[in-house]
Amino acid sequence: xxxxxxxxxxxxxxxxxxxxxxLYQNLQRELKYQGADAxxxxxxxxxxxxxxxxxxxxxxxxxxxxxxxKPEDAAEIVAEHxxxxxxxxxxxxxxxxxxxxxxxxxLDFYQKQVRIVLRNCGVIDPDSIQEYIxxxxxxxxxxxxxxxxxxxxxxxxxxxxxxxxxxxxxxxxRKWLFSQQVANPVKYVVCNADEGDPGxxxxxxxxxxxxxxxxxxxxxxxxxxxxxxxYIYIRAEYPLAIQRLERAITQARELGLLGADILGSxxxxxxxxxxxxxxxxxxxxxxxxxxxxxxxxxxxPRPPFPAVKGLWGKPxxxxxxxTLANIPVIILKGGAWFSQIGTGTSKGTKxxxxxxxxxxxxxxxxxxxxxxxxxxxEIGGGIKDGKAFKAAQTGGPSGGVIPPEFLDxxxxxxxxxxxxxxxxxxxxxxxxxxxxxxxxxxxxxQFTVDESCGKxxxxxxxxxxxxxxxxxxxxxxGVTEDIQKLKDISLAMQRASLCGxxxxxxxxxxxxxxxxxxxxxxxxxxxxxxxxxCKELIQYLISESACVGCTACARACPVDAIxxxxxxxxxxxxxxxxxxxxxxxxxxxxxVSRG
Amino acid sequence: xxxxxxxxxxxxxxxAVPERLTPALLAFIxxxxxxPGNLIMVLxxxxxxxxxxxxxVAFEVAERLEIPVARVYGVLTFYHLFKLKKPGRNRICxxxxxxxxxxxxxxxxxxxxxxxGVGLNVVTPDGEFSVEAVRCIGCCGLAPVMTVNGEVFGxxxxxxxxxIIKRFREAACTPPSATT
Numbered sequence: 001x002x003x004x005x006x007x008x009x010x011x012x013x014x015x016x017x018x019x020x021x022x023l024y025q026n027l028q029r030e031l032k033y034q035g036a037d038a039x040x041x042x043x044x045x046x047x048x049x050x051x052x053x054x055x056x057x058x059x060x061x062x063x064x065x066x067x068x069x070k071p072e073d074a075a076e077i078v079a080e081h082x083x084x085x086x087x088x089x090x091x092x093x094x095x096x097x098x099x100x101x102x103x104x105x106x107l108d109f110y111q112k113q114v115r116i117v118l119r120n121c122g123v124i125d126p127d128s129i130q131e132y133i134x135x136x137x138x139x140x141x142x143x144x145x146x147x148x149x150x151x152x153x154x155x156x157x158x159x160x161x162x163x164x165x166x167x168x169x170x171x172x173x174r175k176w177l178f179s180q181q182v183a184n185p186v187k188y189v190v191c192n193a194d195e196g197d198p199g200x201x202x203x204x205x206x207x208x209x210x211x212x213x214x215x216x217x218x219x220x221x222x223x224x225x226x227x228x229x230x231y232i233y234i235r236a237e238y239p240l241a242i243q244r245l246e247r248a249i250t251q252a253r254e255l256g257l258l259g260a261d262i263l264g265s266x267x268x269x270x271x272x273x274x275x276x277x278x279x280x281x282x283x284x285x286x287x288x289x290x291x292x293x294x295x296x297x298x299x300x301p302r303p304p305f306p307a308v309k310g311l312w313g314k315p316x317x318x319x320x321x322x323t324l325a326n327i328p329v330i331i332l333k334g335g336a337w338f339s340q341i342g343t344g345t346s347k348g349t350k351x352x353x354x355x356x357x358x359x360x361x362x363x364x365x366x367x368x369x370x371x372x373x374x375x376x377x378e379i380g381g382g383i384k385d386g387k388a389f390k391a392a393q394t395g396g397p398s399g400g401v402i403p404p405e406f407l408d409x410x411x412x413x414x415x416x417x418x419x420x421x422x423x424x425x426x427x428x429x430x431x432x433x434x435x436x437x438x439x440x441x442x443x444x445x446q447f448t449v450d451e452s453c454g455k456x457x458x459x460x461x462x463x464x465x466x467x468x469x470x471x472x473x474x475x476x477x478g479v480t481e482d483i484q485k486l487k488d489i490s491l492a493m494q495r496a497s498l499c500g501x502x503x504x505x506x507x508x509x510x511x512x513x514x515x516x517x518x519x520x521x522x523x524x525x526x527x528x529x530x531x532x533x534c535k536e537l538i539q540y541l542i543s544e545s546a547c548v549g550c551t552a553c554a555r556a557c558p559v560d561a562i563x564x565x566x567x568x569x570x571x572x573x574x575x576x577x578x579x580x581x582x583x584x585x586x587x588x589x590x591x592v593s594r595g
Numbered sequence: 596x597x598x599x600x601x602x603x604x605x606x607x608x609x610x611a612v613p614e615r616l617t618p619a620l621l622a623f624i625x626x627x628x629x630x631p632g633n634l635i636m637v638l639x640x641x642x643x644x645x646x647x648x649x650x651x652v653a654f655e656v657a658e659r660l661e662i663p664v665a666r667v668y669g670v671l672t673f674y675h676l677f678k679l680k681k682p683g684r685n686r687i688c689x690x691x692x693x694x695x696x697x698x699x700x701x702x703x704x705x706x707x708x709x710x711x712g713v714g715l716n717v718v719t720p721d722g723e724f725s726v727e728a729v730r731c732i733g734c735c736g737l738a739p740v741m742t743v744n745g746e747v748f749g750x751x752x753x754x755x756x757x758x759i760i761k762r763f764r765e766a767a768c769t770p771p772s773a774t775t
Contacts, residue, residue, distance in 0.1 A: 052736045204733045
């Protein structure tokens with residue numbers, strides 16, 4: 001090693017926006033100021049995944065893992081760790097609970113993870129093509145160009161069992177084969193980076209942390225199916241990912257990895273970036289293609305499938321970011337190696353954005369077949385604030401909720417479908433006892449209503465009607481017949497909608513009805529919200545025995561609904577109360593109850 | 596967040612002089628004109644320059660790209676990201692992704708509305724602020740999250756909001772744009 005130490009600083013969006021940029025600059029300044037810049041190299045990397053505790057700094061070679069590092073900690077890290085070799089123990093994970101963990105591999109968070117897609121995230125500088133190449137980057141492309149025929153690549157993918165990670169799980173090799181078999185001088189390769197699921201940021205982190213892996217996979221796809229132009233369709237909301245992709249494309253061009261004659265093989269391929277504009281439906285492939293063409297992103301019925309007739313009517317291979325990120329590794333290590341990981345029908349790993357009420361929310365990659373319990377309780381460290389686990393949600397607005405009884409189900413495409421959810425793109429949202437299941441279903445419906453393109457009536461009208469029914473129930477105005485109505489409309493939408501968005505929009509309703517019927521019934525029959533979330537169904541009351549008359553609640557109340565004199569019991573005027581919960585939050589004596 | 600709710604009040608801040616395509620934008624359009632599927636890329640650049648897509652400019656774009664104005668507006672109204680009205684000088688975006696929603700994103704919106712005295716997507720009378728509910732911005736580990744002029748605030752508590760608003764109100768005391 002040329003340097004004694006390496007300081008890796010997370011340059012992912014979450015850490016950067018949490019004073020991570022100032023931290024990087026301070027470390028840079030301190031290294032110079034304290035004369036350590038000759039023995040220690042500072043590297044800005046992609047996401048480490050442990051987003052909850054960011055910004056993260058990792059020190060190599062001993063893999064010391066610092067969490068929640070502030071810009072002002074830079075001087076101490078350099079003075080103590082870099083120069084004297086003594087770790088700054090107060091910045092270690094678990095330091096506040098007197099159980100500091102020093103090195104990253106020892107953290108529970110990383111124990112069960114297997115990193116294939118995220119192999120370079122948090123390891124290399126995403127802005128440096130040299131670092132990517134040093135980690136076997138573009139070696140797979142070289143192999144494909146000079147040692148393999150297109151059918152060899154497809155056979156290797158078939159052997160690997162890789163399925164699309166965008167949600168539906170269609171075998172990748174078949175998509176490629178369809179396009180390859182169509183005789184057409186013009187074909188396209190499209191990378192779907194329109195990550196629209198709320199609560200999911202797997203693709204963003206992959207692009208930010210390892211943009212070259214996507215470019216390499218797209219060039220391989222181009223070579224295999226016979227395309228010479230690629231497009232990356234990415235959300236405009238991801239400026240950092242766009243910037244890193246643009247730089248990566250420029251670097252690849254400079255080294256002859258993109259352009260007219262790639263590595264002297266005679267194969268030509270170019271990649272362009274196209275921005276999305278905030279339409280969830282554009283994650284659907286035909287809508288996505290319409291959007292690249294500069295039109296309204298409305299889906300069209302399939303077949304013909306894009307693999308045969310896609311962008312501008314030409315055969316088009318569309319893969320999502322995570323699917324593509326697997327491909328260089330499969331080419332290098334072989335399909336047989338890849339197929340050893342995972343379950344019978346679902347091979348490899350899956351990246352999840354683990355969020356919600358879990359202690360360590362972040363980005364994780366686990367082998368297919370890992371159970372929810374392992375993910376939430378071992379990797380994620382359990383539920384926040386000692387609350388009880390209520391449900392997990394996968395698949396975003398197209399998915400369903402998973403109740404506690406399925407915590408031990410191994411996660412793969414088929415199992416999730418069996419229990420009424422879907423794999424989806426990888427959002428995994430954990431809910432606790434404070435989350436109202438009807439409210440969550442309403443949240444997703446509001447999302448799909450907003451995002452429906454309006455082309456077909458089942459989705460446009462059905463979605464709105466479902467939302468209105470849920471709204472009625474959360475306001476305490478529901479009647480028993482509403483349950484049947486929810487079921488009927490859901491079924492109609494599933495059967496009759498034109499595209500995946502409408503067909504799957506009722507999933508959050510169907511799965512919550514299936515597992516949490518008593519909660520719907522409590523809203524309807526008892527006008528009661530068990531999670532105390534639905535504002536119209538809760539009441540704040542002040543207990544006569546516990547109130548000491550400190551006036552804190554009365555002063556906090558924004559609508560002057562609380563009356564009472566100093567040192568005397570206070571009372572909430574229910575007619576005025578807007579149920580904002582301020583009094584509940586400020587009372588130090590636990591005298592305000594909610595229910 | 597339905598269309599009716601957003602159009603209840605008119606944005607009080609309208610530029611006195613109609614906005615026009617700048618030379619930089621004209622050059623960008625020329626560069627992209629021969630490439631297929633250019634409209635969305637051009638509109639992104641326009642919005643970057645003005646903060647929204649002014650009516651006059653939308654007409655100019657149609658003329659320059661030689662396409663019907665209806666196609667331009669078809670795209671503008673389909674995609675959530677494009678704005679037809681000028682946002683406040685300080686643009687507050689509250690994330691309404693699932694993680695942020697569960698952790699109280701909606702309460703942040705209620706509180707901001709109360710604090711600023713205007714509803715969602717309406718500019719305050721002084722032209723300083725506007726609040727939007729936006730799609731997941733991908734910092735779910737920091738939920739609830741909001742951004743002000745692109746700067747990200749994570750783990751936001753309701754009681755921090757007045758301080759954040761104050762900071763941006765006082766920052767960069769540029770004279771407010773042509774308000775009368």
